[in-house]
Amino acid sequence: MPYILLSSSLNCFVYVTLYFCLISFERLLDSCTGSNISIFKNPFRNSIRFDLNVALNRFTHIRIKLSSHRRLIMNDLSKMDLVKYFDDERKSLPVTLQKDKLCSLIKKNETLIIIGETGSGKTTQIPQIVYENILGPDEDVVVTQPRRVAAISLAERVSYEVNTEIGDLVGYRVRFIDKTNHFTKIKFMTDGMLLRTAILEKSLSAYGCVILDEAHERTVNTDLLFGIVKRVQNSRKNSSNPLKVIVMSATMNADLFADYFGNAQIVYLQGRLHDIKIFHAKKNVEDYFHDTFVTIFQLHKEAPERHDFLVFLTGQEEIENMALAIEHINQDPSLRNYPVIKVRTLYASLPTNEQLKVFMSLEPNEFARKIILSTNIAETSVTLTGIKYVIDCGKVKVRCFHPETSMDALKVENISQAQAEQRAGRAGRESDGYCYRIYSKQQYDEMTKDPVPEILRCNLGNVVLQILAMNMDPYKFDFINKPSTDAIEQAYNMLGNLGATKNSILTEMGHKMTKFPLDPRYSKIILSSVNYGCMEDIVNIVSILSTDSIFVSSLSEKKKKQAEDAHTKFKSSVSDHIMLLKTFRSYRKIRKESKSSWCDDNFLNLRNLEYADRAREQLLDICRYLHLPIGQSCGDNFDPIRKCLLTGFFENLAYLNQEKKYITVNAKKECKIHPTSTLFHSYPHCVLYTEIIETSQPYMKYITVIDKEWLLDVVPNVHQRHNYQVLMNSEL
Numbered sequence: 148m149p150y151i152l153l154s155s156s157l158n159c160f161v162y163v164t165l166y167f168c169l170i171s172f173e174r175l176l177d178s179c180t181g182s183n184i185s186i187f188k189n190p191f192r193n194s195i196r197f198d199l200n201v202a203l204n205r206f207t208h209i210r211i212k213l214s215s216h217r218r219l220i221m222n223d224l225s226k227m228d229l230v231k232y233f234d235d236e237r238k239s240l241p242v243t244l245q246k247d248k249l250c251s252l253i254k255k256n257e258t259l260i261i262i263g264e265t266g267s268g269k270t271t272q273i274p275q276i277v278y279e280n281i282l283g284p285d286e287d288v289v290v291t292q293p294r295r296v297a298a299i300s301l302a303e304r305v306s307y308e309v310n311t312e313i314g315d316l317v318g319y320r321v322r323f324i325d326k327t328n329h330f331t332k333i334k335f336m337t338d339g340m341l342l343r344t345a346i347l348e349k350s351l352s353a354y355g356c357v358i359l360d361e362a363h364e365r366t367v368n369t370d371l372l373f374g375i376v377k378r379v380q381n382s383r384k385n386s387s388n389p390l391k392v393i394v395m396s397a398t399m400n401a402d403l404f405a406d407y408f409g410n411a412q413i414v415y416l417q418g419r420l421h422d423i424k425i426f427h428a429k430k431n432v433e434d435y436f437h438d439t440f441v442t443i444f445q446l447h448k449e450a451p452e453r454h455d456f457l458v459f460l461t462g463q464e465e466i467e468n469m470a471l472a473i474e475h476i477n478q479d480p481s482l483r484n485y486p487v488i489k490v491r492t493l494y495a496s497l498p499t500n501e502q503l504k505v506f507m508s509l510e511p512n513e514f515a516r517k518i519i520l521s522t523n524i525a526e527t528s529v530t531l532t533g534i535k536y537v538i539d540c541g542k543v544k545v546r547c548f549h550p551e552t553s554m555d556a557l558k559v560e561n562i563s564q565a566q567a568e569q570r571a572g573r574a575g576r577e578s579d580g581y582c583y584r585i586y587s588k589q590q591y592d593e594m595t596k597d598p599v600p601e602i603l604r605c606n607l608g609n610v611v612l613q614i615l616a617m618n619m620d621p622y623k624f625d626f627i628n629k630p631s632t633d634a635i636e637q638a639y640n641m642l643g644n645l646g647a648t649k650n651s652i653l654t655e656m657g658h659k660m661t662k663f664p665l666d667p668r669y670s671k672i673i674l675s676s677v678n679y680g681c682m683e684d685i686v687n688i689v690s691i692l693s694t695d696s697i698f699v700s701s702l703s704e705k706k707k708k709q710a711e712d713a714h715t716k717f718k719s720s721v722s723d724h725i726m727l728l729k730t731f732r733s734y735r736k737i738r739k740e741s742k743s744s745w746c747d748d749n750f751l752n753l754r755n756l757e758y759a760d761r762a763r764e765q766l767l768d769i770c771r772y773l774h775l776p777i778g779q780s781c782g783d784n785f786d787p788i789r790k791c792l793l794t795g796f797f798e799n800l801a802y803l804n805q806e807k808k809y810i811t812v813n814a815k816k817e818c819k820i821h822p823t824s825t826l827f828h829s830y831p832h833c834v835l836y837t838e839i840i841e842t843s844q845p846y847m848k849y850i851t852v853i854d855k856e857w858l859l860d861v862v863p864n865v866h867q868r869h870n871y872q873v874l875m876n877s878e879l
């Protein structure tokens with residue numbers, strides 16, 4: 148921290164004059180703009196030291212006021228409008244009504260657990276309260292969100308409320324985007340981003356307060372953050388800058404968090420601004436997709452125009468199918484007199500700017516209804532304007548890992564009651580709302596209360612890698628719910644086999660792997676592509692796999708045939724990965740202005756390809772940073788690529804037994820090839836898969852044919868294992 152000793156009276160004179168000039172300028176600004184946004188306190192920390200940051204902060208403050216003033220003019224708002232805005236909208240929120248009580252509790256307690264109804268103002272108001280009343284001039288407040296779309300939209304909202312440009316007083320940082328500057332005081336971040344910050348700067352010294360929002364979600368990153376923040380708080384306990392921690396949610400197990408933080412104080416904030424009426428299906432539901440569609444159809448006929456819907460579904464494919472079905476409603480001549488439906492979609496692999504389109508309102512005079520089809524990405528935190536009706540299918544797609552079999556799979560499961568409450572909470576943000584649950588009350592009662600923490604159901608490879616990157620011991624890490632020793636051991640085994648650790652210590656390869664925001668298996672194939680001369684190709688494949696399917700699938704029977712024909716030129720007889728690569732290579736050769744029509748002609752999803760292109764750029768940046776030889780491609784000789792895939796995915800192998808069934812090498816579980824695979828109708832002896840999807844049965848997705856003899860050269864350390872010997876000896 149840049150302290151300057153006032154060693155001479157001249158220095159003293161210069162700094163004090165500068166300081167008072169700044170104050171006078173600020174006062175002048177206030178009197179011109181009518182603004183009185185909170186004033187910095189304690190300009191002098193003690194009598195002999197002058198903290199340069201104080202001066203910087205005062206500059207910030209002036210910048211912010213100038214920017215507010217600019218916005219005021221730009222938006223043609225009068226001073227009175229602004230004052231009225233602060234008075235009307237925020238005054239009635241339950242959090243604002245209990246501001247004094249909250250302030251004194253935050254001041255008094257190191258850690259506070261806050262529970263308040265959805266929409267009560269926790270996320271938008273509490274960071275402002277902390278900034279205005281609790282923090283010193285050189286301290287920032289950071290608020291974490293499990294998802295980037297929430298972090299961005301909330302930062303935009305709070306920035307609007309304090310009447311500044313985004314990136315000034317209020318900003319956000321999510322993977323690949325940083326909208327903060329040196330002067331930003333209230334920062335919204337994804338939990339993954341704060342985790343990365345903590346790996347680089349262990350004491351989080353810039354922050355006087357960390358707010359862990361939506362704690363009930365229990366993502367892996369939030370669970371890791373709990374441990375890290377608790378450690379940082381303990382280490383700063385008796386220092387001059389202790390850390391305040393606030394844990395918030397509408398639906399969490401408060402006692403669990405209070406115990407974890409050493410009997411922390413819990414505050415229950417009473418009150419909800421708007422009512423939400425909840426309706427359950429009368430009977431147990433079997434086909435949720437069908438019943439969701441019927442509900443949309445019914446409500447569309449009954450609900451007044453401009454009452455928009457938010458529909459929760461499980462994934463991109465389901466969302467696209469529903470969008471197609473809704474299109475038929477628009478074309479139904481008997482519904483001519485009803486508003487036109489404008490469908491918007493929201494799922495994780497959509498590029499961020501596409502995701503943010505759901506926040507846009509319809510034109511004021513349009514005779515239309517907005518229907519947002521979303522995965523659980525819109526489940527927490529966000530306020531989507533116009534939404535009066537929530538239709539909740541009651542399902543969610545989750546990633547599960549079975550340590551005993553090393554199987555990682557995506558599965559559609561029932562949501563928890565906490566998730567059901569959060570989904571309902573998306574209605575009734577601006578006025579009273581309705582929630583239609585596509586499950587009966589009995590089905591609701593049978594749901595678990597809270598979601599199972601992700602850390603207890605995911606592959607821990609990345610978790611162990613991140614903990615090691617912070618020089619901590621994964622077995623001793625202070626988890627809120629400790630994963631089983633088996634699961635940690637499995638992760639160590641996997642990392643050891645990947646060459647990321649040796650004797651439980653990070654190797655040079657392991658250190659490099661921590662630089663990629665990827666599962667270690669993907670980082671490994673990028674790093675080993677150097678030895679196979681195919682880095683460009685592997686980076687392309689990894690980028691494509693980081694988005695949802697690039698092939699348009701929800702089509703009529705006639706169009707399906709056309710799409711198949713169009714995709715023939717990309718086909719590979721040995722690999723889905725190669726097919727993805729060929730498609731991406733062709734896409735990248737097309738001129739920018741023609742990409743859209745080329746994708747239409749070839750039944751490809753432009754948005755997902757654009758996303759992959761951006762991911763590719765980011766990955767190449769990391770490769771450059773690590774001085775890796777980018778640009779190597781193996782052209783049309785695809786064997787090196789297939790071998791390279793094996794260096795990361797050697798655990799994901801399956802072979803065909805004599806009954807013509809695929810058995811996975813490690814778990815010895817029967818699996819089928821996914822119908823979308825280019826290898827669906829062929830029966831190669833040994834295949835590598837990237838993931839398993841469990842619907843009615845387990846399906847292997849993204850498959851490459853492997854010659855089992857390659858194991859000897861490519862992964863000599865694992866080929867000796869018993870399971871692999873079974874594979875080596877297997878015959879058709």
Ligand SMILES: Nc1ncnc2c1ncn2[C@@H]1O[C@H](COP(=O)(O)OP(=O)(O)OP(=O)(O)O)[C@@H](O)[C@H]1O
Pocket residue numbers: 240263264265266267268269270271272300304396397420527528529530532572575576577
């Ligand atoms: N982008 C927005 N546009 C319009 N109103 C908004 C927006 N964001 C928030 N609000 C208003 O502010 C209120 C409080 O929102 P906030 O996100 O702070 O609540 P919360 O208690 O954190 O809810 P949750 O638990 O669901 O995250 C909302 O109910 C809504 O009325």
